[in-house]
Amino acid sequence: MTASTPPVPVLEVDDLRVRFRARRGHVPAVDGVSFSLTPGEILGVVGESGCGKSTLCSALTRLLPDNAEVTGSIRYRGEELLTKTAAEMRALRGREITMVLQNPMTAMDPLFTVGSQFDEVLRHNSAMSASERGARALEMLRLVHIPSPAERLASYPHQMSGGMKQRMLTAMATALKPGLLLADEPTTALDVTIQEQILRLLAEIRASLGTAIILVTHDLGIVRRLADRMVIMYAGRAVETGETEAVFTDPQHPYTRALLASIPRIGQTNRRLTAIDGQIPDLANLPPGCAFAPRCPQAMPRCAEDYPPSFDTGPDRTACCWLHDTPRKDAAA
Ligand SMILES: Nc1ncnc2c1ncn2[C@@H]1O[C@H](COP(=O)(O)OP(=O)(O)O)[C@@H](O)[C@H]1O
Ligand code: SF4
Ligand SMILES: [Mg+2]
Known part of the structure; x- marks a missing residue:
């Protein structure tokens, strides 16, 4: 591969x-959300509660409730997911597209040891032998810095902290x-020092396994540190997308500017958007x-009437805002 070949997207x-x-x-x-992800890339998805972040994750894994209608396209390594059968999706969710959710407390069965649950996951989704599965579990526990891994695997979920x-x-x-890996607010239920460790862990996993990660959070500080690119969601739309540092230093959508202005200063403990x-x-x-018009300091008369499309605002950057509807320079000629 030459330097100019763009990496093949994973999603x-x-x-x-x-x-x-x-x-x-x-x-x-x-x-109408569009984005792509290359292998090993971390995409931050940010926005206030209720803007569609979790629905996006459920759609990507085809785990939406029955009252949902889905259109568009989701290609994983080039294959369309929206036309896959339930069985094909289950197989993909077992090993190719996996999730870490908000509340670790409810995600394990209290009646079985952690090791047996780990083993079930590997047995269901791979052709590994029992000894290979045991070895892989221990290897993974070491990778995520769990001390005394063998003892841990023999314990029950209630014997572990969040x-x-x-x-x-x-x-x-x-x-x-x-x-x-889809991580939907994976640290929200945890206290701040633990949050930090889990986030560092996600970065390590991406580095060691090459896994692409969609990290949903309402903590912009986290996104800035971890995400290569970001999507800002408002009322179901990806109102701004771009490379993280570019979005932070030069936001193109008034909602992004409002979000960035709402980040509390360093030292304040509550870093949520309020x-x-x-x-x-x-x-x-x-x-x-x-x-966003009812809340937008830059709203113009047309904003209340016309639905703003997504405008390209720079290399690999988009914003859904009429402020970018400037006539093309060559149009005057
Ligand atoms: N099963 C459902 N039926 C109807 N509306 C839903 C359902 N699930 C979520 N919603 C609505 O979809 C919107 C987006 O919700 P959600 O994706 O959970 O947002 P976020 O994760 O950003 O907080 C909200 O208005 C929510 O009320
Ligand atoms: S389209 Fe208009 S109301 Fe919407 S964000 Fe842009 S300027 Fe504000
Ligand atoms: Mg959510």
């Missing part, structure tokens, strides 16, 4: 839409070297134009 999401049929109406929880469980679940999720004026809109009753 390509194109115009993905998820609409829930709900009593309050149709909820467009994911509204942070230890999340390490264990991360080890299980990555034991078969998946191409893609300080943007106004409410997120009701997705079942969105305005016809830009969903």
Whole structure:
């Protein structure tokens, strides 16, 4: 491969839409989201609660509830996921596309040892022999820095702290070297020092296994440190996408600017997003134009009427905002 060959994406999401049929109406929880991910890349997905981050993850793994309608395209290593059978998806979820979720407490069965649960995962999803599975479990526990791994595997979930469980679940999720790991707010239920360790662990896993990671969080500090690229979601849309440092230093969407302005200063303990004026809109009753218009300091008359498309704002950067609807320079000639 020459330096100019772009890396083959592990995931390509194109115009993905998820609409829930709900009593309050149709909820467009994911509204035309497109992005791609190369092997070993970490993509941060940020946005306030209710903007569609978890729905996006469920769509990528085809784990949406029955009241969801999905359109668009999700290609994993070039293969379309939306047309795969349930059995094909189960096989993919077992080893290629795995997940670490928010609450480690409920993710393990209290009645079985951790080791037997780890072994089940490997037995179901691989052709490894019993001794290979045992060796792999120990290897993974070492990789995620769990001390006395053999003893740990013989223990029960309640004998582990929340942070230890999340390490264990991360080890299980990555034991078969998946191409893609979805981490949906994996540290929200943990205290700050443990959060730090889990995040460092994700970075190590990407480095040692080459796994691409989608990291959903509302902590922008985390994204800046870990993510190569980021997607900012608002009301189901990817309102801004780009390389992380570029987005932080030169945000192109007013919502991104509001988010960045809401980051508390270093030293404050609560780093969640709290300080943007106004409410997120009701997705079942969105305005016809830009969903951010009621809160946007730069809103123009057309913003309330016309739905802003995604504009290319630079190399590998997009923003859904009418401020970028400048006439092309060559158009005047
Ligand atoms: N099963 C469902 N039925 C109807 N609406 C849903 C369902 N799941 C989520 N939603 C709605 O979809 C929107 C996005 O939710 P979610 O993806 O959980 O956001 P986030 O993870 O960013 O907080 C919300 O308005 C939520 O109420
Ligand atoms: S389209 Fe208009 S309202 Fe929406 S973010 Fe841009 S300037 Fe603000
Ligand atoms: Mg969520």
